Amino acid sequence: MLSVFKRARKSLGAIGAATAALILAACVPSAGPVGSGGTPSGNVQVALLVPSGSGQASDELLARSLQNAARMAIADLGGAKIDLRVYNTAGRPAQAAAMASQAVAEGAQIILGPVFAQEANAAGVAVAGSGVNVLAFSNNTDIAGNNVFVMGPTFDNTARRLASFALRQGKSKIMIVHDRNTAGELGRAAIERGVGAAGGSVVATGSYDFSQQGVTSAAPGIAAGAKSSGAQAIFLTADTAGALPLISQLLADNGLTSNAAQFVGLTRWDIPAATLGLPGVQGGWFALPDPALYAQYQNRYQSSFNEAPHPISGLAYDGIAAIGALMGKAGAGPISKQALTQGAGFVGVNGIFRLRGDGTNERGLAVAQIRGGRAVVIDAAPRSFAGAGF
Known part of the structure; x- marks a missing residue:
């Protein structure tokens, strides 16, 4: 999605209701x-x-x-x-x-x-x-x-971090898969900039209408395009409140998983936690703030105010x-x-x-991989702006 500060769109997968609880609703006067x-x-x-x-x-x-x-x-x-x-x-x-x-x-x-x-x-x-x-x-x-x-956290910041990490892992040929809507187009552009800045190349682009039928119809062609282009990584703009549950599963059903070409997510794939158990996202990478620091904050907040902090x-x-x-x-x-x-x-x-x-801003982000239904940090967040990813 373009921003976590907008009304959630109806999910195209099974976990949308859980995600929507984390998305801020529209407002009325006061x-x-x-x-x-x-x-x-x-x-x-x-x-x-x-x-x-x-x-x-x-x-x-x-x-x-x-x-x-x-x-x-x-x-x-x-x-x-x-x-x-x-x-x-x-x-x-x-x-x-x-x-x-x-x-x-x-x-x-x-x-x-x-x-x-x-x-x-x-x-x-x-x-x-x-x-x-x-x-x-x-x-x-x-x-x-x-x-x-x-x-x-901005699309550009996340795209730069993940693209840079992907190239260091030898994955320089990137395919972008995006929603045909405003957020998807902005995400696509951010990924293009991030891949270019890292020295990689976008070898293919796939897209789909933001609907269940649109994703279902587009998935076979996207999977075929990834294979024919020689893409080493598939960078998706989809989020957990939108198309991610469906597109990740349908790509897997068409023979395209992170085992074939590394899945990379522009958005957080660990919120809500139910996302981590989806078969289609296993092995995928995404970026997030330093989880150790944020966990300390969550624990202190819970202890001080007897409730969990808003994300x-x-x-x-x-x-x-x-x-x-x-x-x-x-x-x-x-x-x-x-x-x-x-x-x-x-x-x-x-x-x-x-x-x-x-x-805009720059944030030191960690890179995590989904393994067995858990998010495992595979590249730690830098502790200074001379560190990894900058």
């Missing part, structure tokens, strides 16, 4: 800002924009999880004075713009959030003249640039971690774009990351 969650005399004032007030239970869970993660990060900074103020956007662009403007008027030096791409774009536009930057919890690079940074809540922690690392450079005004894009990057619960001048 209220304004809530009280400060930090120290009123803080040295750096941070506005956290969350989707609370939409009337959607999933948005309330997400809003709570983002706030909890941000406050956990503040506590971990050990004495750093951050004045965290939380504003409810109801997931609506107009409300997000109004809340961003209000936050800046009240002294915010940087904005964390909002979640959904359209509201993040609206918030950025609303405060562009103030010099305040927006660290959005989106992975949609269409909104990146000017004063808006996307914090979520994207770590982005709020990462945002506070970056702000904390820059506090020595922060003055009375907005935290500058130059400071945010320092080359050394930052470390958060998802591992190392850095923000780029174009509003």
Whole structure:
């Protein structure tokens, strides 16, 4: 899918209902800002924009999880004075713009959030003249640039990591298999860029209409094209909420598995965990944040708040971690774009990351393989930007 911050499409496989529980729903109107969650005399004032007030239970869970993660990060900074103020956007662009403007008027030096791409774009536009930057919890690079940074893992970042790893394993001839929709086309383009940057070649491309009949009809031709092209790896854009369960199985039924040509996934294949048991994805590779670091975060969050963290809540922690690392450079005004894009990057619960001048990001990702229904890390996430994959 284009973003984890959009309504889930109906799955073409058997696990779609389980996956949909992890996907954020669309939003409806609601209220304004809530009280400060930090120290009123803080040295750096941070506005956290969350989707609370939409009337959607999933948005309330997400809003709570983002706030909890941000406050956990503040506590971990050990004495750093951050004045965290939380504003409810109801997931609506107009409300997000109004809340961003209000936050800046009240002294915010940087904005964390909002979640959904359209509201993040609206918030950025609303405060562009103030010099305040927006660290959005989106992975949609269409909104990146000017004063808006996307914090979520991007297609390009993932494609570069996996393509580079594939070439190091001797798999330089890549076939791309994608959905014929916006997300699939964007994924295809990202894979092409990633393969080119790694020094490989795209030897074939296969696609299918995003429907059960479309996948079923296209699978035999895709399998035949992979074999005739000599592709050593099949890079799929499909996600677990969409075509992955069906396309992986049908390719296997047509004699194409990771034993014949390595399957590589542009999206996470371990969420939900039920995906790991699908026959068609066995042996496949995908990228994910440093699992050891994230497991520590999950355990600490569960212990502190008696519930599991939302899958994207770590982005709020990462945002506070970056702000904390820059506090020595922060003055009375907005935290500058130059400071945010320092080359050394930052470390958060998802591992190392850095923000780029174009509003996108780079994250240190691990590569995992599905073996016997489990995700096994086969190439660890780098711990610095001089490490593997960069």
